[in-house]
Amino acid sequence: MEQQRIHEHPVLDVPVKEDVKFYWNNESLTAKVGEVISSALMANGIKTFGHHHKDGTAQGIFCANGQCAKCTVIANGIPVKSCMTVVQENMIVKPAEGLPEMPISEERPNLSPVEQLTAEVLIIGGGPAGLSAAIELGKRNIKTLIIDDKNELGGKLVLQTHKFFGSVEDSHAGTRGNDIGKLLAKEVGELDAVDVWLNSTAIYVFSDKKVGILKDGVYKIVEPKLILNAAGAREKYLRFNGNTLTGIYGAGAFQTLVNRDLVKPTERLFIIGGGNVGLIAGYHALQAGIEVVGLVEAMPKCGG
Numbered sequence: 274m275e276q277q278r279i280h281e282h283p284v285l286d287v288p289v290k291e292d293v294k295f296y297w298n299n300e301s302l303t304a305k306v307g308e309v310i311s312s313a314l315m316a317n318g319i320k321t322f323g324h325h326h327k328d329g330t331a332q333g334i335f336c337a338n339g340q341c342a343k344c345t346v347i348a349n350g351i352p353v354k355s356c357m358t359v360v361q362e363n364m365i366v367k368p369a370e371g372l373p374e375m376p377i378s379e380e381r382p383n384l385s386p387v388e389q390l391t392a393e394v395l396i397i398g399g400g401p402a403g404l405s406a407a408i409e410l411g412k413r414n415i416k417t418l419i420i421d422d423k424n425e426l427g428g429k430l431v432l433q434t435h436k437f438f439g440s441v442e443d444s445h446a447g448t449r450g451n452d453i454g455k456l457l458a459k460e461v462g463e464l465d466a467v468d469v470w471l472n473s474t475a476i477y478v479f480s481d482k483k484v485g486i487l488k489d490g491v492y493k494i495v496e497p498k499l500i501l502n503a504a505g506a507r508e509k510y511l512r513f514n515g516n517t518l519t520g521i522y523g524a525g526a527f528q529t530l531v532n533r534d535l536v537k538p539t540e541r542l543f544i545i546g547g548g549n550v551g552l553i554a555g556y557h558a559l560q561a562g563i564e565v566v567g568l569v570e571a572m573p574k575c576g577g
């Protein structure tokens with residue numbers, strides 16, 4: 274079956290990437306190098322990743338951003354968020370049917386001492402908020418560590434191929450969101466006082482304010498004088514009957530698929546809501562070569 278991918282785009286480069294073989298329900302499929310499981314499944318036309326343990330509803334992507342766990346699958350025997358887990362060669366991926374069980378491991382747990390570090394300021398989240406804070410702190414030579422659970426800085430900006438509005442001075446209006454992300458990340462990279470950890474998830478803030486971080490799969494503890502939580506917000510949309518069906522996405526997940534991973538989740542799109550985000554989703558769809566069949570708005574005119 275031909276994969277559902279975007280081969281040309283008016284704004285984004287479409288890089289040529291090598292294939293990686295993996296298995297879904299014993300069927301051999303291919304992903305692209307560095308691609309997360311959810312996008313690889315979507316590119317192969319698979320939208321249902323399992324069923325909910327309570328009511329049996331189909332589960333697939335919701336946020337595509339690591340914030341909800343609706344996309345859980347079993348990868349090499351372990352339950353993972355498929356939108357946060359990169360496909361490995363020959364990975365065996367299975368749907369999560371009901372509540373997944375952790376495997377019983379024969380291996381002895383790794384009891385080597387946990388590395389403990391200190392920082393003046395720890396910023397959790399490398400989106401525009403975290404990056405802007407890091408720039409201000411770095412300019413004042415305040416030792417700062419900024420961490421992000423993704424493999425690049427920018428947060429939601431990475432997903433946005435449209436030109437931003439607002440003020441040029443304060444928020445780079447007129448520049449495309451993904452380019453703003455690169456500008457801020459470059460500025461941060463030039464500051465000696467700021468250290469950046471990618472693929473690093475803050476998983477716990479203890480009562481003594483030490484923070485447990487999983488960095489590239491290795492657990493570390495950071496003891497900052499100050500914690501700045503810039504982990505962004507979780508997407509939310511109005512509920513209606515059937516809104517959990519696979520094939521219905523939030524705008525953030527749609528942006529992740531078409532603008533970050535260059536996956537075409539559909540040939541035809543219908544949009545609910547004519548605010549900024551709904552209209553921009555239509556624009557992103559057109560860039561991706563997706564037909565926008567319509568948009569519905571409750572108000573007498575679109576507010577976007």
Ligand SMILES: Cc1cc2nc3c(=O)[nH]c(=O)nc-3n(C[C@H](O)[C@H](O)[C@H](O)COP(=O)(O)OP(=O)(O)OC[C@H]3O[C@@H](n4cnc5c(N)ncnc54)[C@H](O)[C@@H]3O)c2cc1C
Pocket residue numbers: 397398399400401402403404420421422423427428429430433437438473474475476503504505506508524525528549550553
């Ligand atoms: C669909 C959509 C369209 C939008 N369009 C526009 C627009 O046109 N113009 C505009 O101005 N704004 C727009 N926005 C809003 C804008 O993207 C956000 O306001 C902005 O990205 C928020 O910045 P932030 O830094 O607070 O969070 P984010 O950009 O969400 O960054 C937070 C970062 O923290 C990381 N993170 C989360 N948890 C952890 C953890 N535990 N450990 C480590 N890292 C973690 C996340 O992966 C992310 O990289 C849009 C948003 C969406 C969803």
Ligand code: FES
Pocket residue numbers: 333334335336337338339340341342343344345354355356357
């Ligand atoms: S965590 Fe993967 S879709 Fe929300």
